[in-house]
Every structure is written in structure tokens, then in C-alpha cells.
Amino acid sequence: MSKVWVIAKHSYWVNFRKPGFLLWTFGLPVLGGLALALFALLGATAVASAVSSIVPEANPIGLVDETGQFSDVPELFGERLQLFESEDAGRSALEADDIANLYIVGADYLTDGSIRVIRSDGASTLDVSREIVEAYLSDQLLRGAGIESEVRTRALRGIESISEIELNAAPDDEGEEEDFLATFFVPYLLGIFLVSSIFVASGYLLTSVTEEKSNRVVEILLSSVEAWQLLAGKVLGMGLLGLTQIVVWYGSAIILAYVATVALSVSGLSLLNRPSILILTPIYFVLGYTLYAVLMGASGALGTNQQEAQKSAGLFSMIAAAPFFLLFVIIANPNAIIARALSWFPLTGPMTMLLRLPFAEVPWIDVVVSIGLSTAAIPLAVWFGAKVFRTGILAYGKHLKWGEVLKMLRSA
């Protein structure tokens, strides 16, 4: 174990000193601080306008009223809805790409409730546009029934804010209102950075193995330690490096969130204080990193240079990155079946859970199964990784393909 620790310490310090690591680890909190300062200086409106310039507004929904009962578009629907006199006028607007879809409210809508939707070729009708149209129709019908505006608005908007108060909390200890920053932006960044720290630490591991193989240091190392000790030391060292990154990011995130809450009345701290985040994040990091790093280390041993090693690691990288490809599906519904399935599969589980946790309270069964299966997969990965590592690390000058390695392992 002492030799594993010597290798771990060495791997840690050699990579900690790299400018790229220092910049990424400590530069990010500095950037966060600068962004917060900018927010404080320019105000939320300016930031919102900057965001809206990056994310373009969608086209309004067109609507033709054949019942003759709906006359105008209340302010509540803003720019999202546009009325047309006739179907032809609406079709022209759709062809000119001025509207997203054209809803035609039939003359018998009050009795049969039927509506036709015309959409551009190849486009789809989003649920959100249907919700807007339904809300508009409800509003108009309520108005027709003589319900006053304020009541109609509340009926349509439903609950907009919930403040949670603990039974014995002090009067001023009320929960903060959750806003966009707290419900989307912070969880999004938190998930992305946690997962990226796994990739960063594993990437350093892959580089380190490839370097030692290509500059032939590895033969000297293997005369002093066994192959599994070398791999284990590197996995441990780089894992500690990744944890350092997380601690720095997490610590600075808490400080920045505190500053944001106190100075700018922006919420975000509650997320970082959630027990499920605090306890499960390090567990999933360790599980995800260990599994992925062992396979990266083994892959690194197969190539003669960085490029070849990355090629060998490609399959695992693709699998591990799967939750990223489905990021928006996971964000839209953190407990969707696809998110749950990815959570249960050991190679994608820890990454997926790190992305899900900040967005929702994840069912406990998912937590138990994902931790259980990933934990069970680690000894298998270590056994397989160490065998591949030992086979590949001394094969100089030849890029071993996975097929060749498996053949060599079978005949060994």
C-alpha cells in the first residue's frame, strides 16, 4: 500500500502543478466571482437582456377564431399569440415564417371543442403552444362569463410561488423564493462541472500512462512495483486531484451563493445545502471516477501515443458521455425512464445521477440501485483494467487493438 501511496502522491503533485489544472480549478471560481460582480453592477435586467440576446425568442402562435367570440389578445399572453382575421391570412404568415403554428378554432368549438392546427412542413407542434392556446381560450370564455380580469389571471396562472417554513422556525427564517437561477442555472452548472471533473481527472490519468509508456519510464517503474500498484497509485492520485477540484469549486460555489443571497437577494444556497447533494455528490464522484479512470488507465496502456490511447478509450468515453448527449432530456424530466435507465447502468450511472441530483429529488430506489451496481462493477473493472494494463504497457511501438488484447488475455 505504501508504494501505491508514493505513486499517488507523485501523480497528484506532478499534475497539480500543471498550469492547465491550476487555471481550470482556480480560474473558474474567479470567473464566477467576476460574473457575480457584473450582476451586482449592471443589475438583473441587463443580464436578462444579455441572456435573451443569446437565446432567441420563439415565433408567436397564430390563431384564427371562427366562433367570432374572441376579440383581442390580453397583455397576459404578451407577444406569444397573434390573432388573424381569416385562415388565408394565417397561412400567409405561416409561410412567411412569422408564426410557429396556426390554430384554427372551429365555429362549433363551444359544442364540440375541436381545433385544427396547421404547421410548417416537417415542423412539430410543441406542447407549450397548445398550453398557451388552451389558456387563451379559457381566459376568453371566463371573460365571456363575466369573471373579472384579476380572478381570470389567477385562475390561469395558478400557484407561482411557494415559501416553505419549518414548524418551529423563527419568523424571519422563511425559505427564499426559487427563481430561474436557483431552479435551472445553478443545478445545470453544478451537474456539468461535477461530471467534467471526472473527465478532467481521468484525462490526466490517460495522459500520464501514455507519457510513461512512450518515454519508457514505465519499465523502470515496473521493476519497482507491480502493474496493479502502478495503476492503483495513479487512479488514487488523480482521484484526489479531481476531489481537490470539486472541493475548490464547491467551496467557492457556497461562498458565491452566500454572497448572492445576502447581497443580491438571489437564491441558490438552498441547493448546495441539500443533504442529498452534499452526501451523494462525493459518493457518485468516487464511483464514477474509479470506474472510468481504471478503464482510461487500461486504454492508455494500449497506445504508443496520446492519439492512439484516446482512440482505444473512445468506446468508454462514448458510453460515459451518453448522459451529456441526453442532457436536455434529463433536465426536462430528471426522473424520466431514460434518465433512470442510465442511472442504473454502472458506466453511465454516477454521471447521470450527478446531473439528475441538482434538478430533482431522485427516487431512493435509483440511488440504492445505482450505488449498488456501480460498487459491484468496480472490482470487475479493476480486475479487467489491471490485466489489460499489464499486457499493454510493455508493448512498445505497437498500437494494440482491443481484439488483440482480448486474444492475448485469453492465451495468457
Add this chain to the structure above:
Amino acid sequence: MQQVMLKVAGLVKRYGDFLAVDHVSFEVYRGEIFGLLGPNGAGKTTTIRHVMDIITPDEGEVMVMGSPPGKTRERIGYLPEERGLYRDLKVLETLEYLGELKGMKRSAAHDSALRWLKMVDLDDRADEKVSTLSRGMQQKLQFIATLVHHPDLLILDEPFQGLDPVNVELIKTLIRDLQAMGKTIVLSAHQMNLVEAICERIFLINKGKGVLYGPLDEIKRRHAHQQIRLRTSTPLNGIELPGVLDIHQRDGIYLLTLADDTDPQSVLPSLLERSISIDTFEVATAPLQEIFVSIVQQEDPT
């Protein structure tokens, strides 16, 4: 009875259908410099990797200082043929790390590293990055990296590779000094003149098989061509000597070719009887280079 430091018995290693090492056996004794020789691809490095427990044999046994390989890593210093260093690490830091991996405490590795750096005139470069050293300096650094942890057995695979004549002499002297300190050295090299100069016994491996093994002097005598080298001021033209088939002069030295059954020692009295003044009398032995080449070519005439 000499103490066996390394014993290789019936070692076999296959890679698929390729037989890399084929029933190789030899012993290395305490305090000797032992030559492990062979052409490229003969199986030397594979044999050494078994000794270092980097690979495991298919058959046979390796015992290092009476223990299976792997149990004695801390007592072996290994300079591999395929070697390199961390280019971005400092010289001293490199030696400290490698010392620690051999079970030394960081402080002990530090002190030892400084001592060895001084011995090879690299102490003023201790805090510089390895990448700033010349090729020769890096070779010396690699050499002392095998010594930092005070090993009892040294395995040096091509230690003279890439060195200029001055540094070859330095390393040669160091190897002799290490022997004087009681270390056992297994030396693999292609420079036969250097092997001849420092090795006492050799093992020649070719195509995975041991083809020559024993004390170097004995091997050289065994492969001699029944010849005597004689330096004399007396002209030997026309002189007949019993048991001598031919007398030939080259570069001021007479080469006397003997009959197969003639003992070279019996020629000396015949020379003295004829009042021939003798400056030097030497039973000619074959150079190791010649023995090496002839054996390897015999095995593979192409």
C-alpha cells in the same frame, strides 16, 4: 562454495506460437560481473523481465537471492534497455521518487541521490529539469537511478548505449567500483570489447536458447585456433619446430599455427633450445567478438 545470487532454471516463455525463451538455465554468483549476451531479439530482455517479475514464465523457475522474483525488488537495481525519464521533473526529484519506489524514505533517497550525483559530476544540475540535460548526462542519470537504493544485484541492459568514449570509461570504472563494493552485476551489452574487459563469466543466448555458458577465459581458450603469438627479434624464417605447422609474420608478430595434438606449452622449450630470444609468448585466444559472430552465424547461416 560460491553464493548464488540469481538462478534461472529451465525458463520457457511463449508469445502465442513464438518461443521467446526456450529452456534457459544459468546462475550468477555473488560479487561477479556476469555477461548476458546475445544478438537483438535473442531473448535477453525477456529473460531479464522474468528476473524483475515484470512478466511470468510459462515453465521453469527464477530465484533471486533465494526468493521468487518480486520478493526482492528492493535489492535489485535495473537499468532497462528501453529506458527514459520524466522530462519535466527535476533531476533530484526524479531520483528521490525512484528511490521511494524502492522502499526508501524520502530523506534517505534525497541524501543518497545527492551523493551519486556528485560521483558522476551532476550535482550542480540537481535542481534542473531532466529535459535540460544533454543525452550523455541523461544516460548517467539513468545509471545512478539504479543505484540510489543501494542494491545488492545490478542488472544493466546496454549501459554503454549512446555514451561517448569518456563516459563509457566513467561507467566502466563505476561498474568495477561497484564490484569492489561487493555488488553483483549482470551486464548485457553489444560492445564485446567492453564485455571482455569487465566480465568474468558469460551466458550467450540465441533464438531463445542458451548456446554458450561459463568463465570467459575458458570459453576463449576453447574457441582458440591452436595458435601462438610470438614477439622476437630473432628471424624465424626457415626454422622448423616440432608440432608447428606454419609460421606467419604480421605487424612484427609471428603467428605460429600448431597441430591439433600439440600442447602450446611444449613449443616454448623448443624455442629456447634454438636460442631464440623471446619478448612475448602468448597462447592466442579468439576475441569474444569472433566467437559471438561465429556461433550466431552457425545458428543462422542466412
